Amino acid sequence: MRRLPSLPNPSAASTSTPDVVAELGRILSTRRWNKGRAYKRLAPSITAAHVADLFRASTGGGPLDHATALAFFEWVARRPGFRHTAASHAALLQLLLLRRARANYEKLVVSMIKCSDSPEDMRTSVDAIEALRRTGGARLALSPKCYNFALRSLSQYGMTENMGKVYSLLVQDGLLPDTVTYNTMIKAYCKEGCLTMAHRYFQLLRESGMEPDTFTCNSLVMGYCRAGDLRNACWLLLMMPLMGCRRNEYSYTILIQGLCEARRIWEAIVLLLMMKQDGCSPNLHTYTILIRGLCKEGKIRDARFLLDEMPRKGVVPSVWTYNAMVDGYCKSGEVKDALEIKQLMERNGCAPDDWTYNSLIHGLCDGKTDEAEELFNSAIVRGFKPTVVTFTNLINGYCKSERIDDALRVKNMMSLSKCKLDLQAYGMLVNSLIKKDRLNEAKETLKEISANGFVPNVVIYTSIIDGYCKSGKVDAALEIFKLMECEGCHPNAWTYNSLIYGLIQDQKHQKAMTLLTKMQEDGIPAGVITYTTLIQGQCSKHDFDNAFRLFDMMERNGLTPDEQAYNVLTDALCKSGRTEEAYSFLTRKGVALTKVTYTSLIDGFSKQGNTDIAATLIEKMVSHGCKPDSYTYSVLLHALCRQKKLQEALPILDQMNLQGVKCNIVAYTILIDEMIKEGKHDHAKKMFNEMISSGHKPSAHTYTVFINSYCKEGRLEDAEKLIVEMESEGVPPDVVTYNIFIDGCVHMGYIDRAFSTLKHMMDVSCEPDYCTYSILLKHFLKSSLVSVQYVDTSGLWNVIELDTVWKLLERMVNHGLNPTKVTYSSIIAGFCKATRLGEACELLDYMCGKGLSPKEEIYTMLIKCCCDTKLFKKALLFVSNMIECGFEPQLESYKYLIVGLCDEGDFDKAESLFSDLLGMDYNHDEVAWQVLNDGLLKAGYVDICSQLLSTMENKHYHINSETYAMVTKNIHEAAGSMEGTLTMSSEVQILATWNDCLETISRQRTVRVAFDQHYPKTCLSRCFATLKLMLFTTESAVPVDGEVYQGSSTVTIEHLTGETKPLERTVGDAIPGGARNLEGMMIVKVTKSWEDSTLNRIVQLTAEGQLNKPKL
Known part of the structure; x- marks a missing residue:
């Protein structure tokens, strides 16, 4: 006997237990198997998977005969709680076919299809029908009714490919498809939007001598709507009567749904009126579709009219109808009306479902999160099962209200409900934590995201990077950036702009320029924000040539500088005493001056002593409709006070009042400072009280003005009381305040008090700076030269010895203070400024011996000092050490080295060092500008500068055309003047x-x-x-x-x-x-x-x- 092709094994078979199947086979091999104790004991554990495995085993030559198998199949089906599957049916059919047994195969096929609960089950059924067709032939042919039942079942799952197979089997059996067959096929393909196949079966229907009916036309209307062909859908609806097909409510509802989905809501309303005239009554589905469509278009009142009409027409709204109205009200911000709909549906006996509650909670979370949580809790009592959407809405609501702790509480609730957060919820939490400066928690949340199997997206990574950068923790931001790239998440413009901003704020301009190169290599064009931030960085170090180069580069790249870009350049030029140049630049560019621009210019002219021009600018500002604010007047006040013109400054306060401008804290502090300097303490105190009564809280600078005065007068107790008052008022003293007080203590001989203040300063995370340690060393220098009547400390770092430094460090330890990297960096900086390399290196070795690694700034200062003292080999050694420690040497360091080597005549070494530099990750524009233009060219090495520029070209190191043009122009000019x-x-x-x-x-x-x-x-x-x-x-x-x-x-x-x-x-x-x-x-x-x-x-x-x- 030939073996039949095996049917596919369903996944359910994997749950079968071999012991149960073997035991069941032994029981069924006995007579009266259903009467024995063994079967009764085993029966509760038998599943459909066991039955399928048993029949498959018998198909392979097992002892079970077909009669027993069929009897057992029918007997076990009657047992309570047992249900056959498509797999158990398929296995029985295979067994029966193998044994050529007589049975009602069609009945088994129908039963198998009824037991099919998934597409996989239906595939098993189709394969079984194909096997039956191959083996039984015409003898076991199925009826058209059976085939139609199979087609309808397949259409429920959209399995058009399998439907084609079944249709082919029907035709191969010599059976004639009927209207039901064709309608089923047409509807299935129309559901999929496949009109080509639908038209093919429609044509077959006509060729068979049959006429389409209403069902056929409705299916085609639906197909046209799914395919977006509303014109043909409308045409077919109009033509139905002429085709002998009566239109019914389904015909209209299908087209109304298509029009609503296409946002042609008014045409849908017209169709509703036409429907009524055609004698068709809208049903529940018709009303629900229209109400949902009107709500999506914001036509809430019209939707409510239809809802109220439904009971009058005898149509009872369903939960979906009410949900459409609730959703519409919530999205329109009318949450109160949405809650009324909930009450209405409850009065009408329609219980709100999860969708209802989720919509209401989402609506309430927009400003009424507490009410949303109350509704959430009451819904839980009624059996509501919250989903990730529910929790995400609550988290979003609390995050919007800046109640991050409540958001985290909801997150914990979510974990207890065994509901995992999604990436959107995590993103909200991370963003809110960063806004509250809770960066460590944000970073831990990032780890939690990865631990839960999610991949953080660019928004989450960039939010954390942006937070770190704005908090001055740019190194931590760079770590996140590296992690981001390792995880395959590509940064965007926001990522780069945040990092560049952070680096500029941290005075790491070189790394910022390197990021610009990387940004461009990643195919992300630098925008106005990027260039403006970089320009601000160059301005902060007074490199205006480079700033203008970047400005021109921005324009050459087709970008239009915005107000901020002009203001950054203008303000920096004015603060550097180049106000006329700033004004000329703005005039040349034809820029309309804003309040900020005027204020910068007024500040610049005022500081240069041109207060008359400043006053004229204020008048011009007013005449141009640009009202000066308190900061504009503050700069004028500051200039007058610097010129000791307090009596001219005070009337400006009256002018401000006339203009309706309130005096700000800056203006008050300027006047108080000048009054104290002129010895008018009573006036200063009166002005201070006036400032408090006007609602202004004193700043650290305001307090420092008084503290400085007290210290100069030797009133340390009063100064210390004021520091305590500052802290109690929530105004933390800054490093300037502490330095003034420490200097006062040292001047009065209260050294222990000075060190106690230093300890307090470090305890409150206010890092001492170069000035702090200079003040303390000045004292030790004076004390070591006590026999000398006059000690000139203006050149402190030229005369101080290392013994004095050791005393300072020892005194710090005695007061419980461990010298930090900043301590050593400050002192090394002093020695480097005085070109005392030996002392600086000795202190460096001592620092390293204490287990402290030098900071990047220390290496940079030492390299500069080596170049100043012509010790280039030692400078190169520091460069190597710096690279080994993971630091990137400053381009300025390379500039000093290359120029210094040229000064020594070692051009080969200079060229070699430049070649090494090109192989590193520096911005090539910056290399050309800083090393060649600012270094070699300004030092007079025109020829070597031109040669190295050619080296860059020959090695294909890209330089921006603007930079190249400026450098070559400077080379020409320098050469022409040589x-x-x-x-x-x-x-x-x-x-x-x-x-x-x-x-x-x-x-x-x-x-x-x-x-x-x-x-x-x-x-x-x-x-x-x-x-x-x-x-x-x-x-x-x-x-x-x-x-x-x-x-x-x-x-x-x-x-x-x-x-x-x-x-x-x-x-x-x-x-x-x-x-x-x-x-x-x-x-x-x-x-x-x-x-x-x-x-x-x-x-x-x-x-x-x-x-x-x-x-x-």
Whole structure:
């Protein structure tokens, strides 16, 4: 007997227990198996999976006969709690087919389909039907009714592919599909939006001599709607009567739903009216669809009208109808009306479901989170099962209200409910924690996200990075950034802008510029915010050339600088005493001045003593409709007080009142400070009281003004009381306040008190600075020179010895203070400023011996000190140590080193160091600008600067066109102004200076030259073979072939061709050897040396002609 193809094993079989199946097989092999004790004992544990395994085992040659199998199948089905599956049916069919048993196969197939509860079960059923068809042939053919039942069941799961198989089996059996068959097929394909197949079966229906009915047309209308073809859907609805198909409520409802989904709500309303005229009454589904559609369009009143109409038309709203209204009210912000709908549905006997409660909670969480939680708790009592959406809404509500602890409480509730947070909820929590400066908790939440199997997205990572950067913890932000990249999460513009901002605030401008390079490499274009932040960084270190370079780069990249960009540059220029330049810049750009811009200009002119111009600017500001604020007047007050014009400053307060501008804390503090300086303490106290009564809280600076006065007068008790008052008022003293008080203590000889203040200062996380330690060392210096009547401490770091430093450190330890990295950094900085490298290095070794690793700033200061003292090898050693410690040396350090090596004549080492620098992760624009432009060029090394710029080009290190243009322009200008031009005017002069010339050319690849017609060919051949770029000024001869690299000139080639007409030559144009530069300046890139030049070939040919000329 041939083996039948096996049917697929269902997943349920994996739950079968071999022992149960084996025992069941033994029991069924006995007579009266259903009467024995063994079966009764085993029966409760038998499942459909066991039955399927038993039948499959018998199919493979087991002892169970088909009659017993069929009897057992029917008997076990009657047992309470037992239910057959598609798999158990399929296994029985396979067994019966194998044994060629007589049975009602169609009944078994129908039963199998009824037991199919999933697409997988239906696939099992289809495979069983195919096996039955292959094995039984016409003898076991199924009826059309059975096939139609199978098709309808498959259509419930959208299994159109399997439906096609069943349809093919029906046709192969010689059966004729009926209207039910075709309608089932058409509806299934229409549900999927596959109109091509639906039309094919429609055509088959017509070809079979049958006519479409209302069901057919309704299916096609639905198909057109699903495919978005509302025009044909409407046309078919209108044509139905002409096709002999009566329209019913389903016909209209299907099209109404399509129109609503397409947001054509008013056409749907028109269809509703047409429906009533057609004698069709809207049903529950019709009303619900329309109400939902109106609510989505914000037509809440119209939706409510339909809801109220439903009972009058005899239609009882369902929970879905009410939910549509609740959702509509909540999304419109009318939560009160939504709650009324909930009460209405409860009065009408319709219990709210989970959707109702979730919608209401979501609505209440927008400002009424407490009420939302009350509803949540009452819903729980009524059997409401909250989901992740419910908890997320509550968390979002509390986060919006800045009640992060309540949000975390809901998160814990969620965990107890065994409901996991999703990424959205985590993102809300992280964002709220960061807003509250709870960064450590945010970082722990990030770990929890990963632990729960989620991958944090760019928003979550960037929120944490942004929080760290705004809190001044940029190193922690960079760690998160690295983690982000390791996890495969790509940063966006917000990520980079946050990091660049943090680095600039931390004075790490170089790393910020490196990030700009990385940002561009990642394909993220830098925006106005990016450039503005970088410009602000350059302004903070007074590098205005670089700031303007970045500003021009921003414009060249097609970006329009905003108000903030102009204000940053303007304010920095004004604070640096370059107010006229700032004003000229704004005028040139045609920028409309704002309140902030006016204030910066007024501040700048005021500090320069031009208070009259400042006052004029205020008048201009008012005339242009830009009202000055308290900060605008504050800068004018500050300038007058600096000029000791207090009597002129005080009337400005009256002017402010007339303008309706309230005096701010800054203005009050300026006036109080000046009153105290002029000895008018009573007036100052009165002004202070006036400030308090006007509702202003004194700032740390306000208190410090009084503390400084008390310390100068020796009133330390009063100063200390004021510090205590500051802390009690929630105004923490800053480092300036503490330094003033410590200086007062030291001046009065209260050293222990000074160190106690230092300890308190460190205990409250106020880090002492360079000035703090300088004040204390000044005392120790004076005490060590007690026999000297006068001690000049202005040059403290030039005279102080290490013994004094050891005393300071020992005294700190005695007071329970452990010197920190900042302590050592401050003292090393002092020694480095005085170029006392030995003492600085000794202190560094001592620091390392204490287990403290030097900070990046320490290395930078030591490298600078080494360069200042010409100890370049030691500087290079510090650079290596710095890199080994994971620090990135400052470009400024490389600038000092490369310029210093050039000063020493070690050009090869300078070039080698520059090449090493290019291989590191620096912004190449910054390298070109800081090292070449600000370093070598300003030090006068024009030629080596040009050579290294060529090195960058040859190695394909990209430089922004704006930067390149500015650097090359500066090279041209510097070269044009250089003296000592190398002039080769005669053979004697060249031979006499050849050794120096050759040494220069071997080091420098760009030489400014001028020639006359007398020059030795051999010498020039050796000389120009080493050149890559040559700079030619007016009336210079060109001895090589090349092309214009930069600049433009008017040249003549009369010596070569006899043509006297001047030629214009610009970038890219060829220049033959022998040409003469008549006017202009250009850099020529050498393509052929003197030996191969056009002029030399002419000279050689002439010489050969003379030699070959016959003698007379």
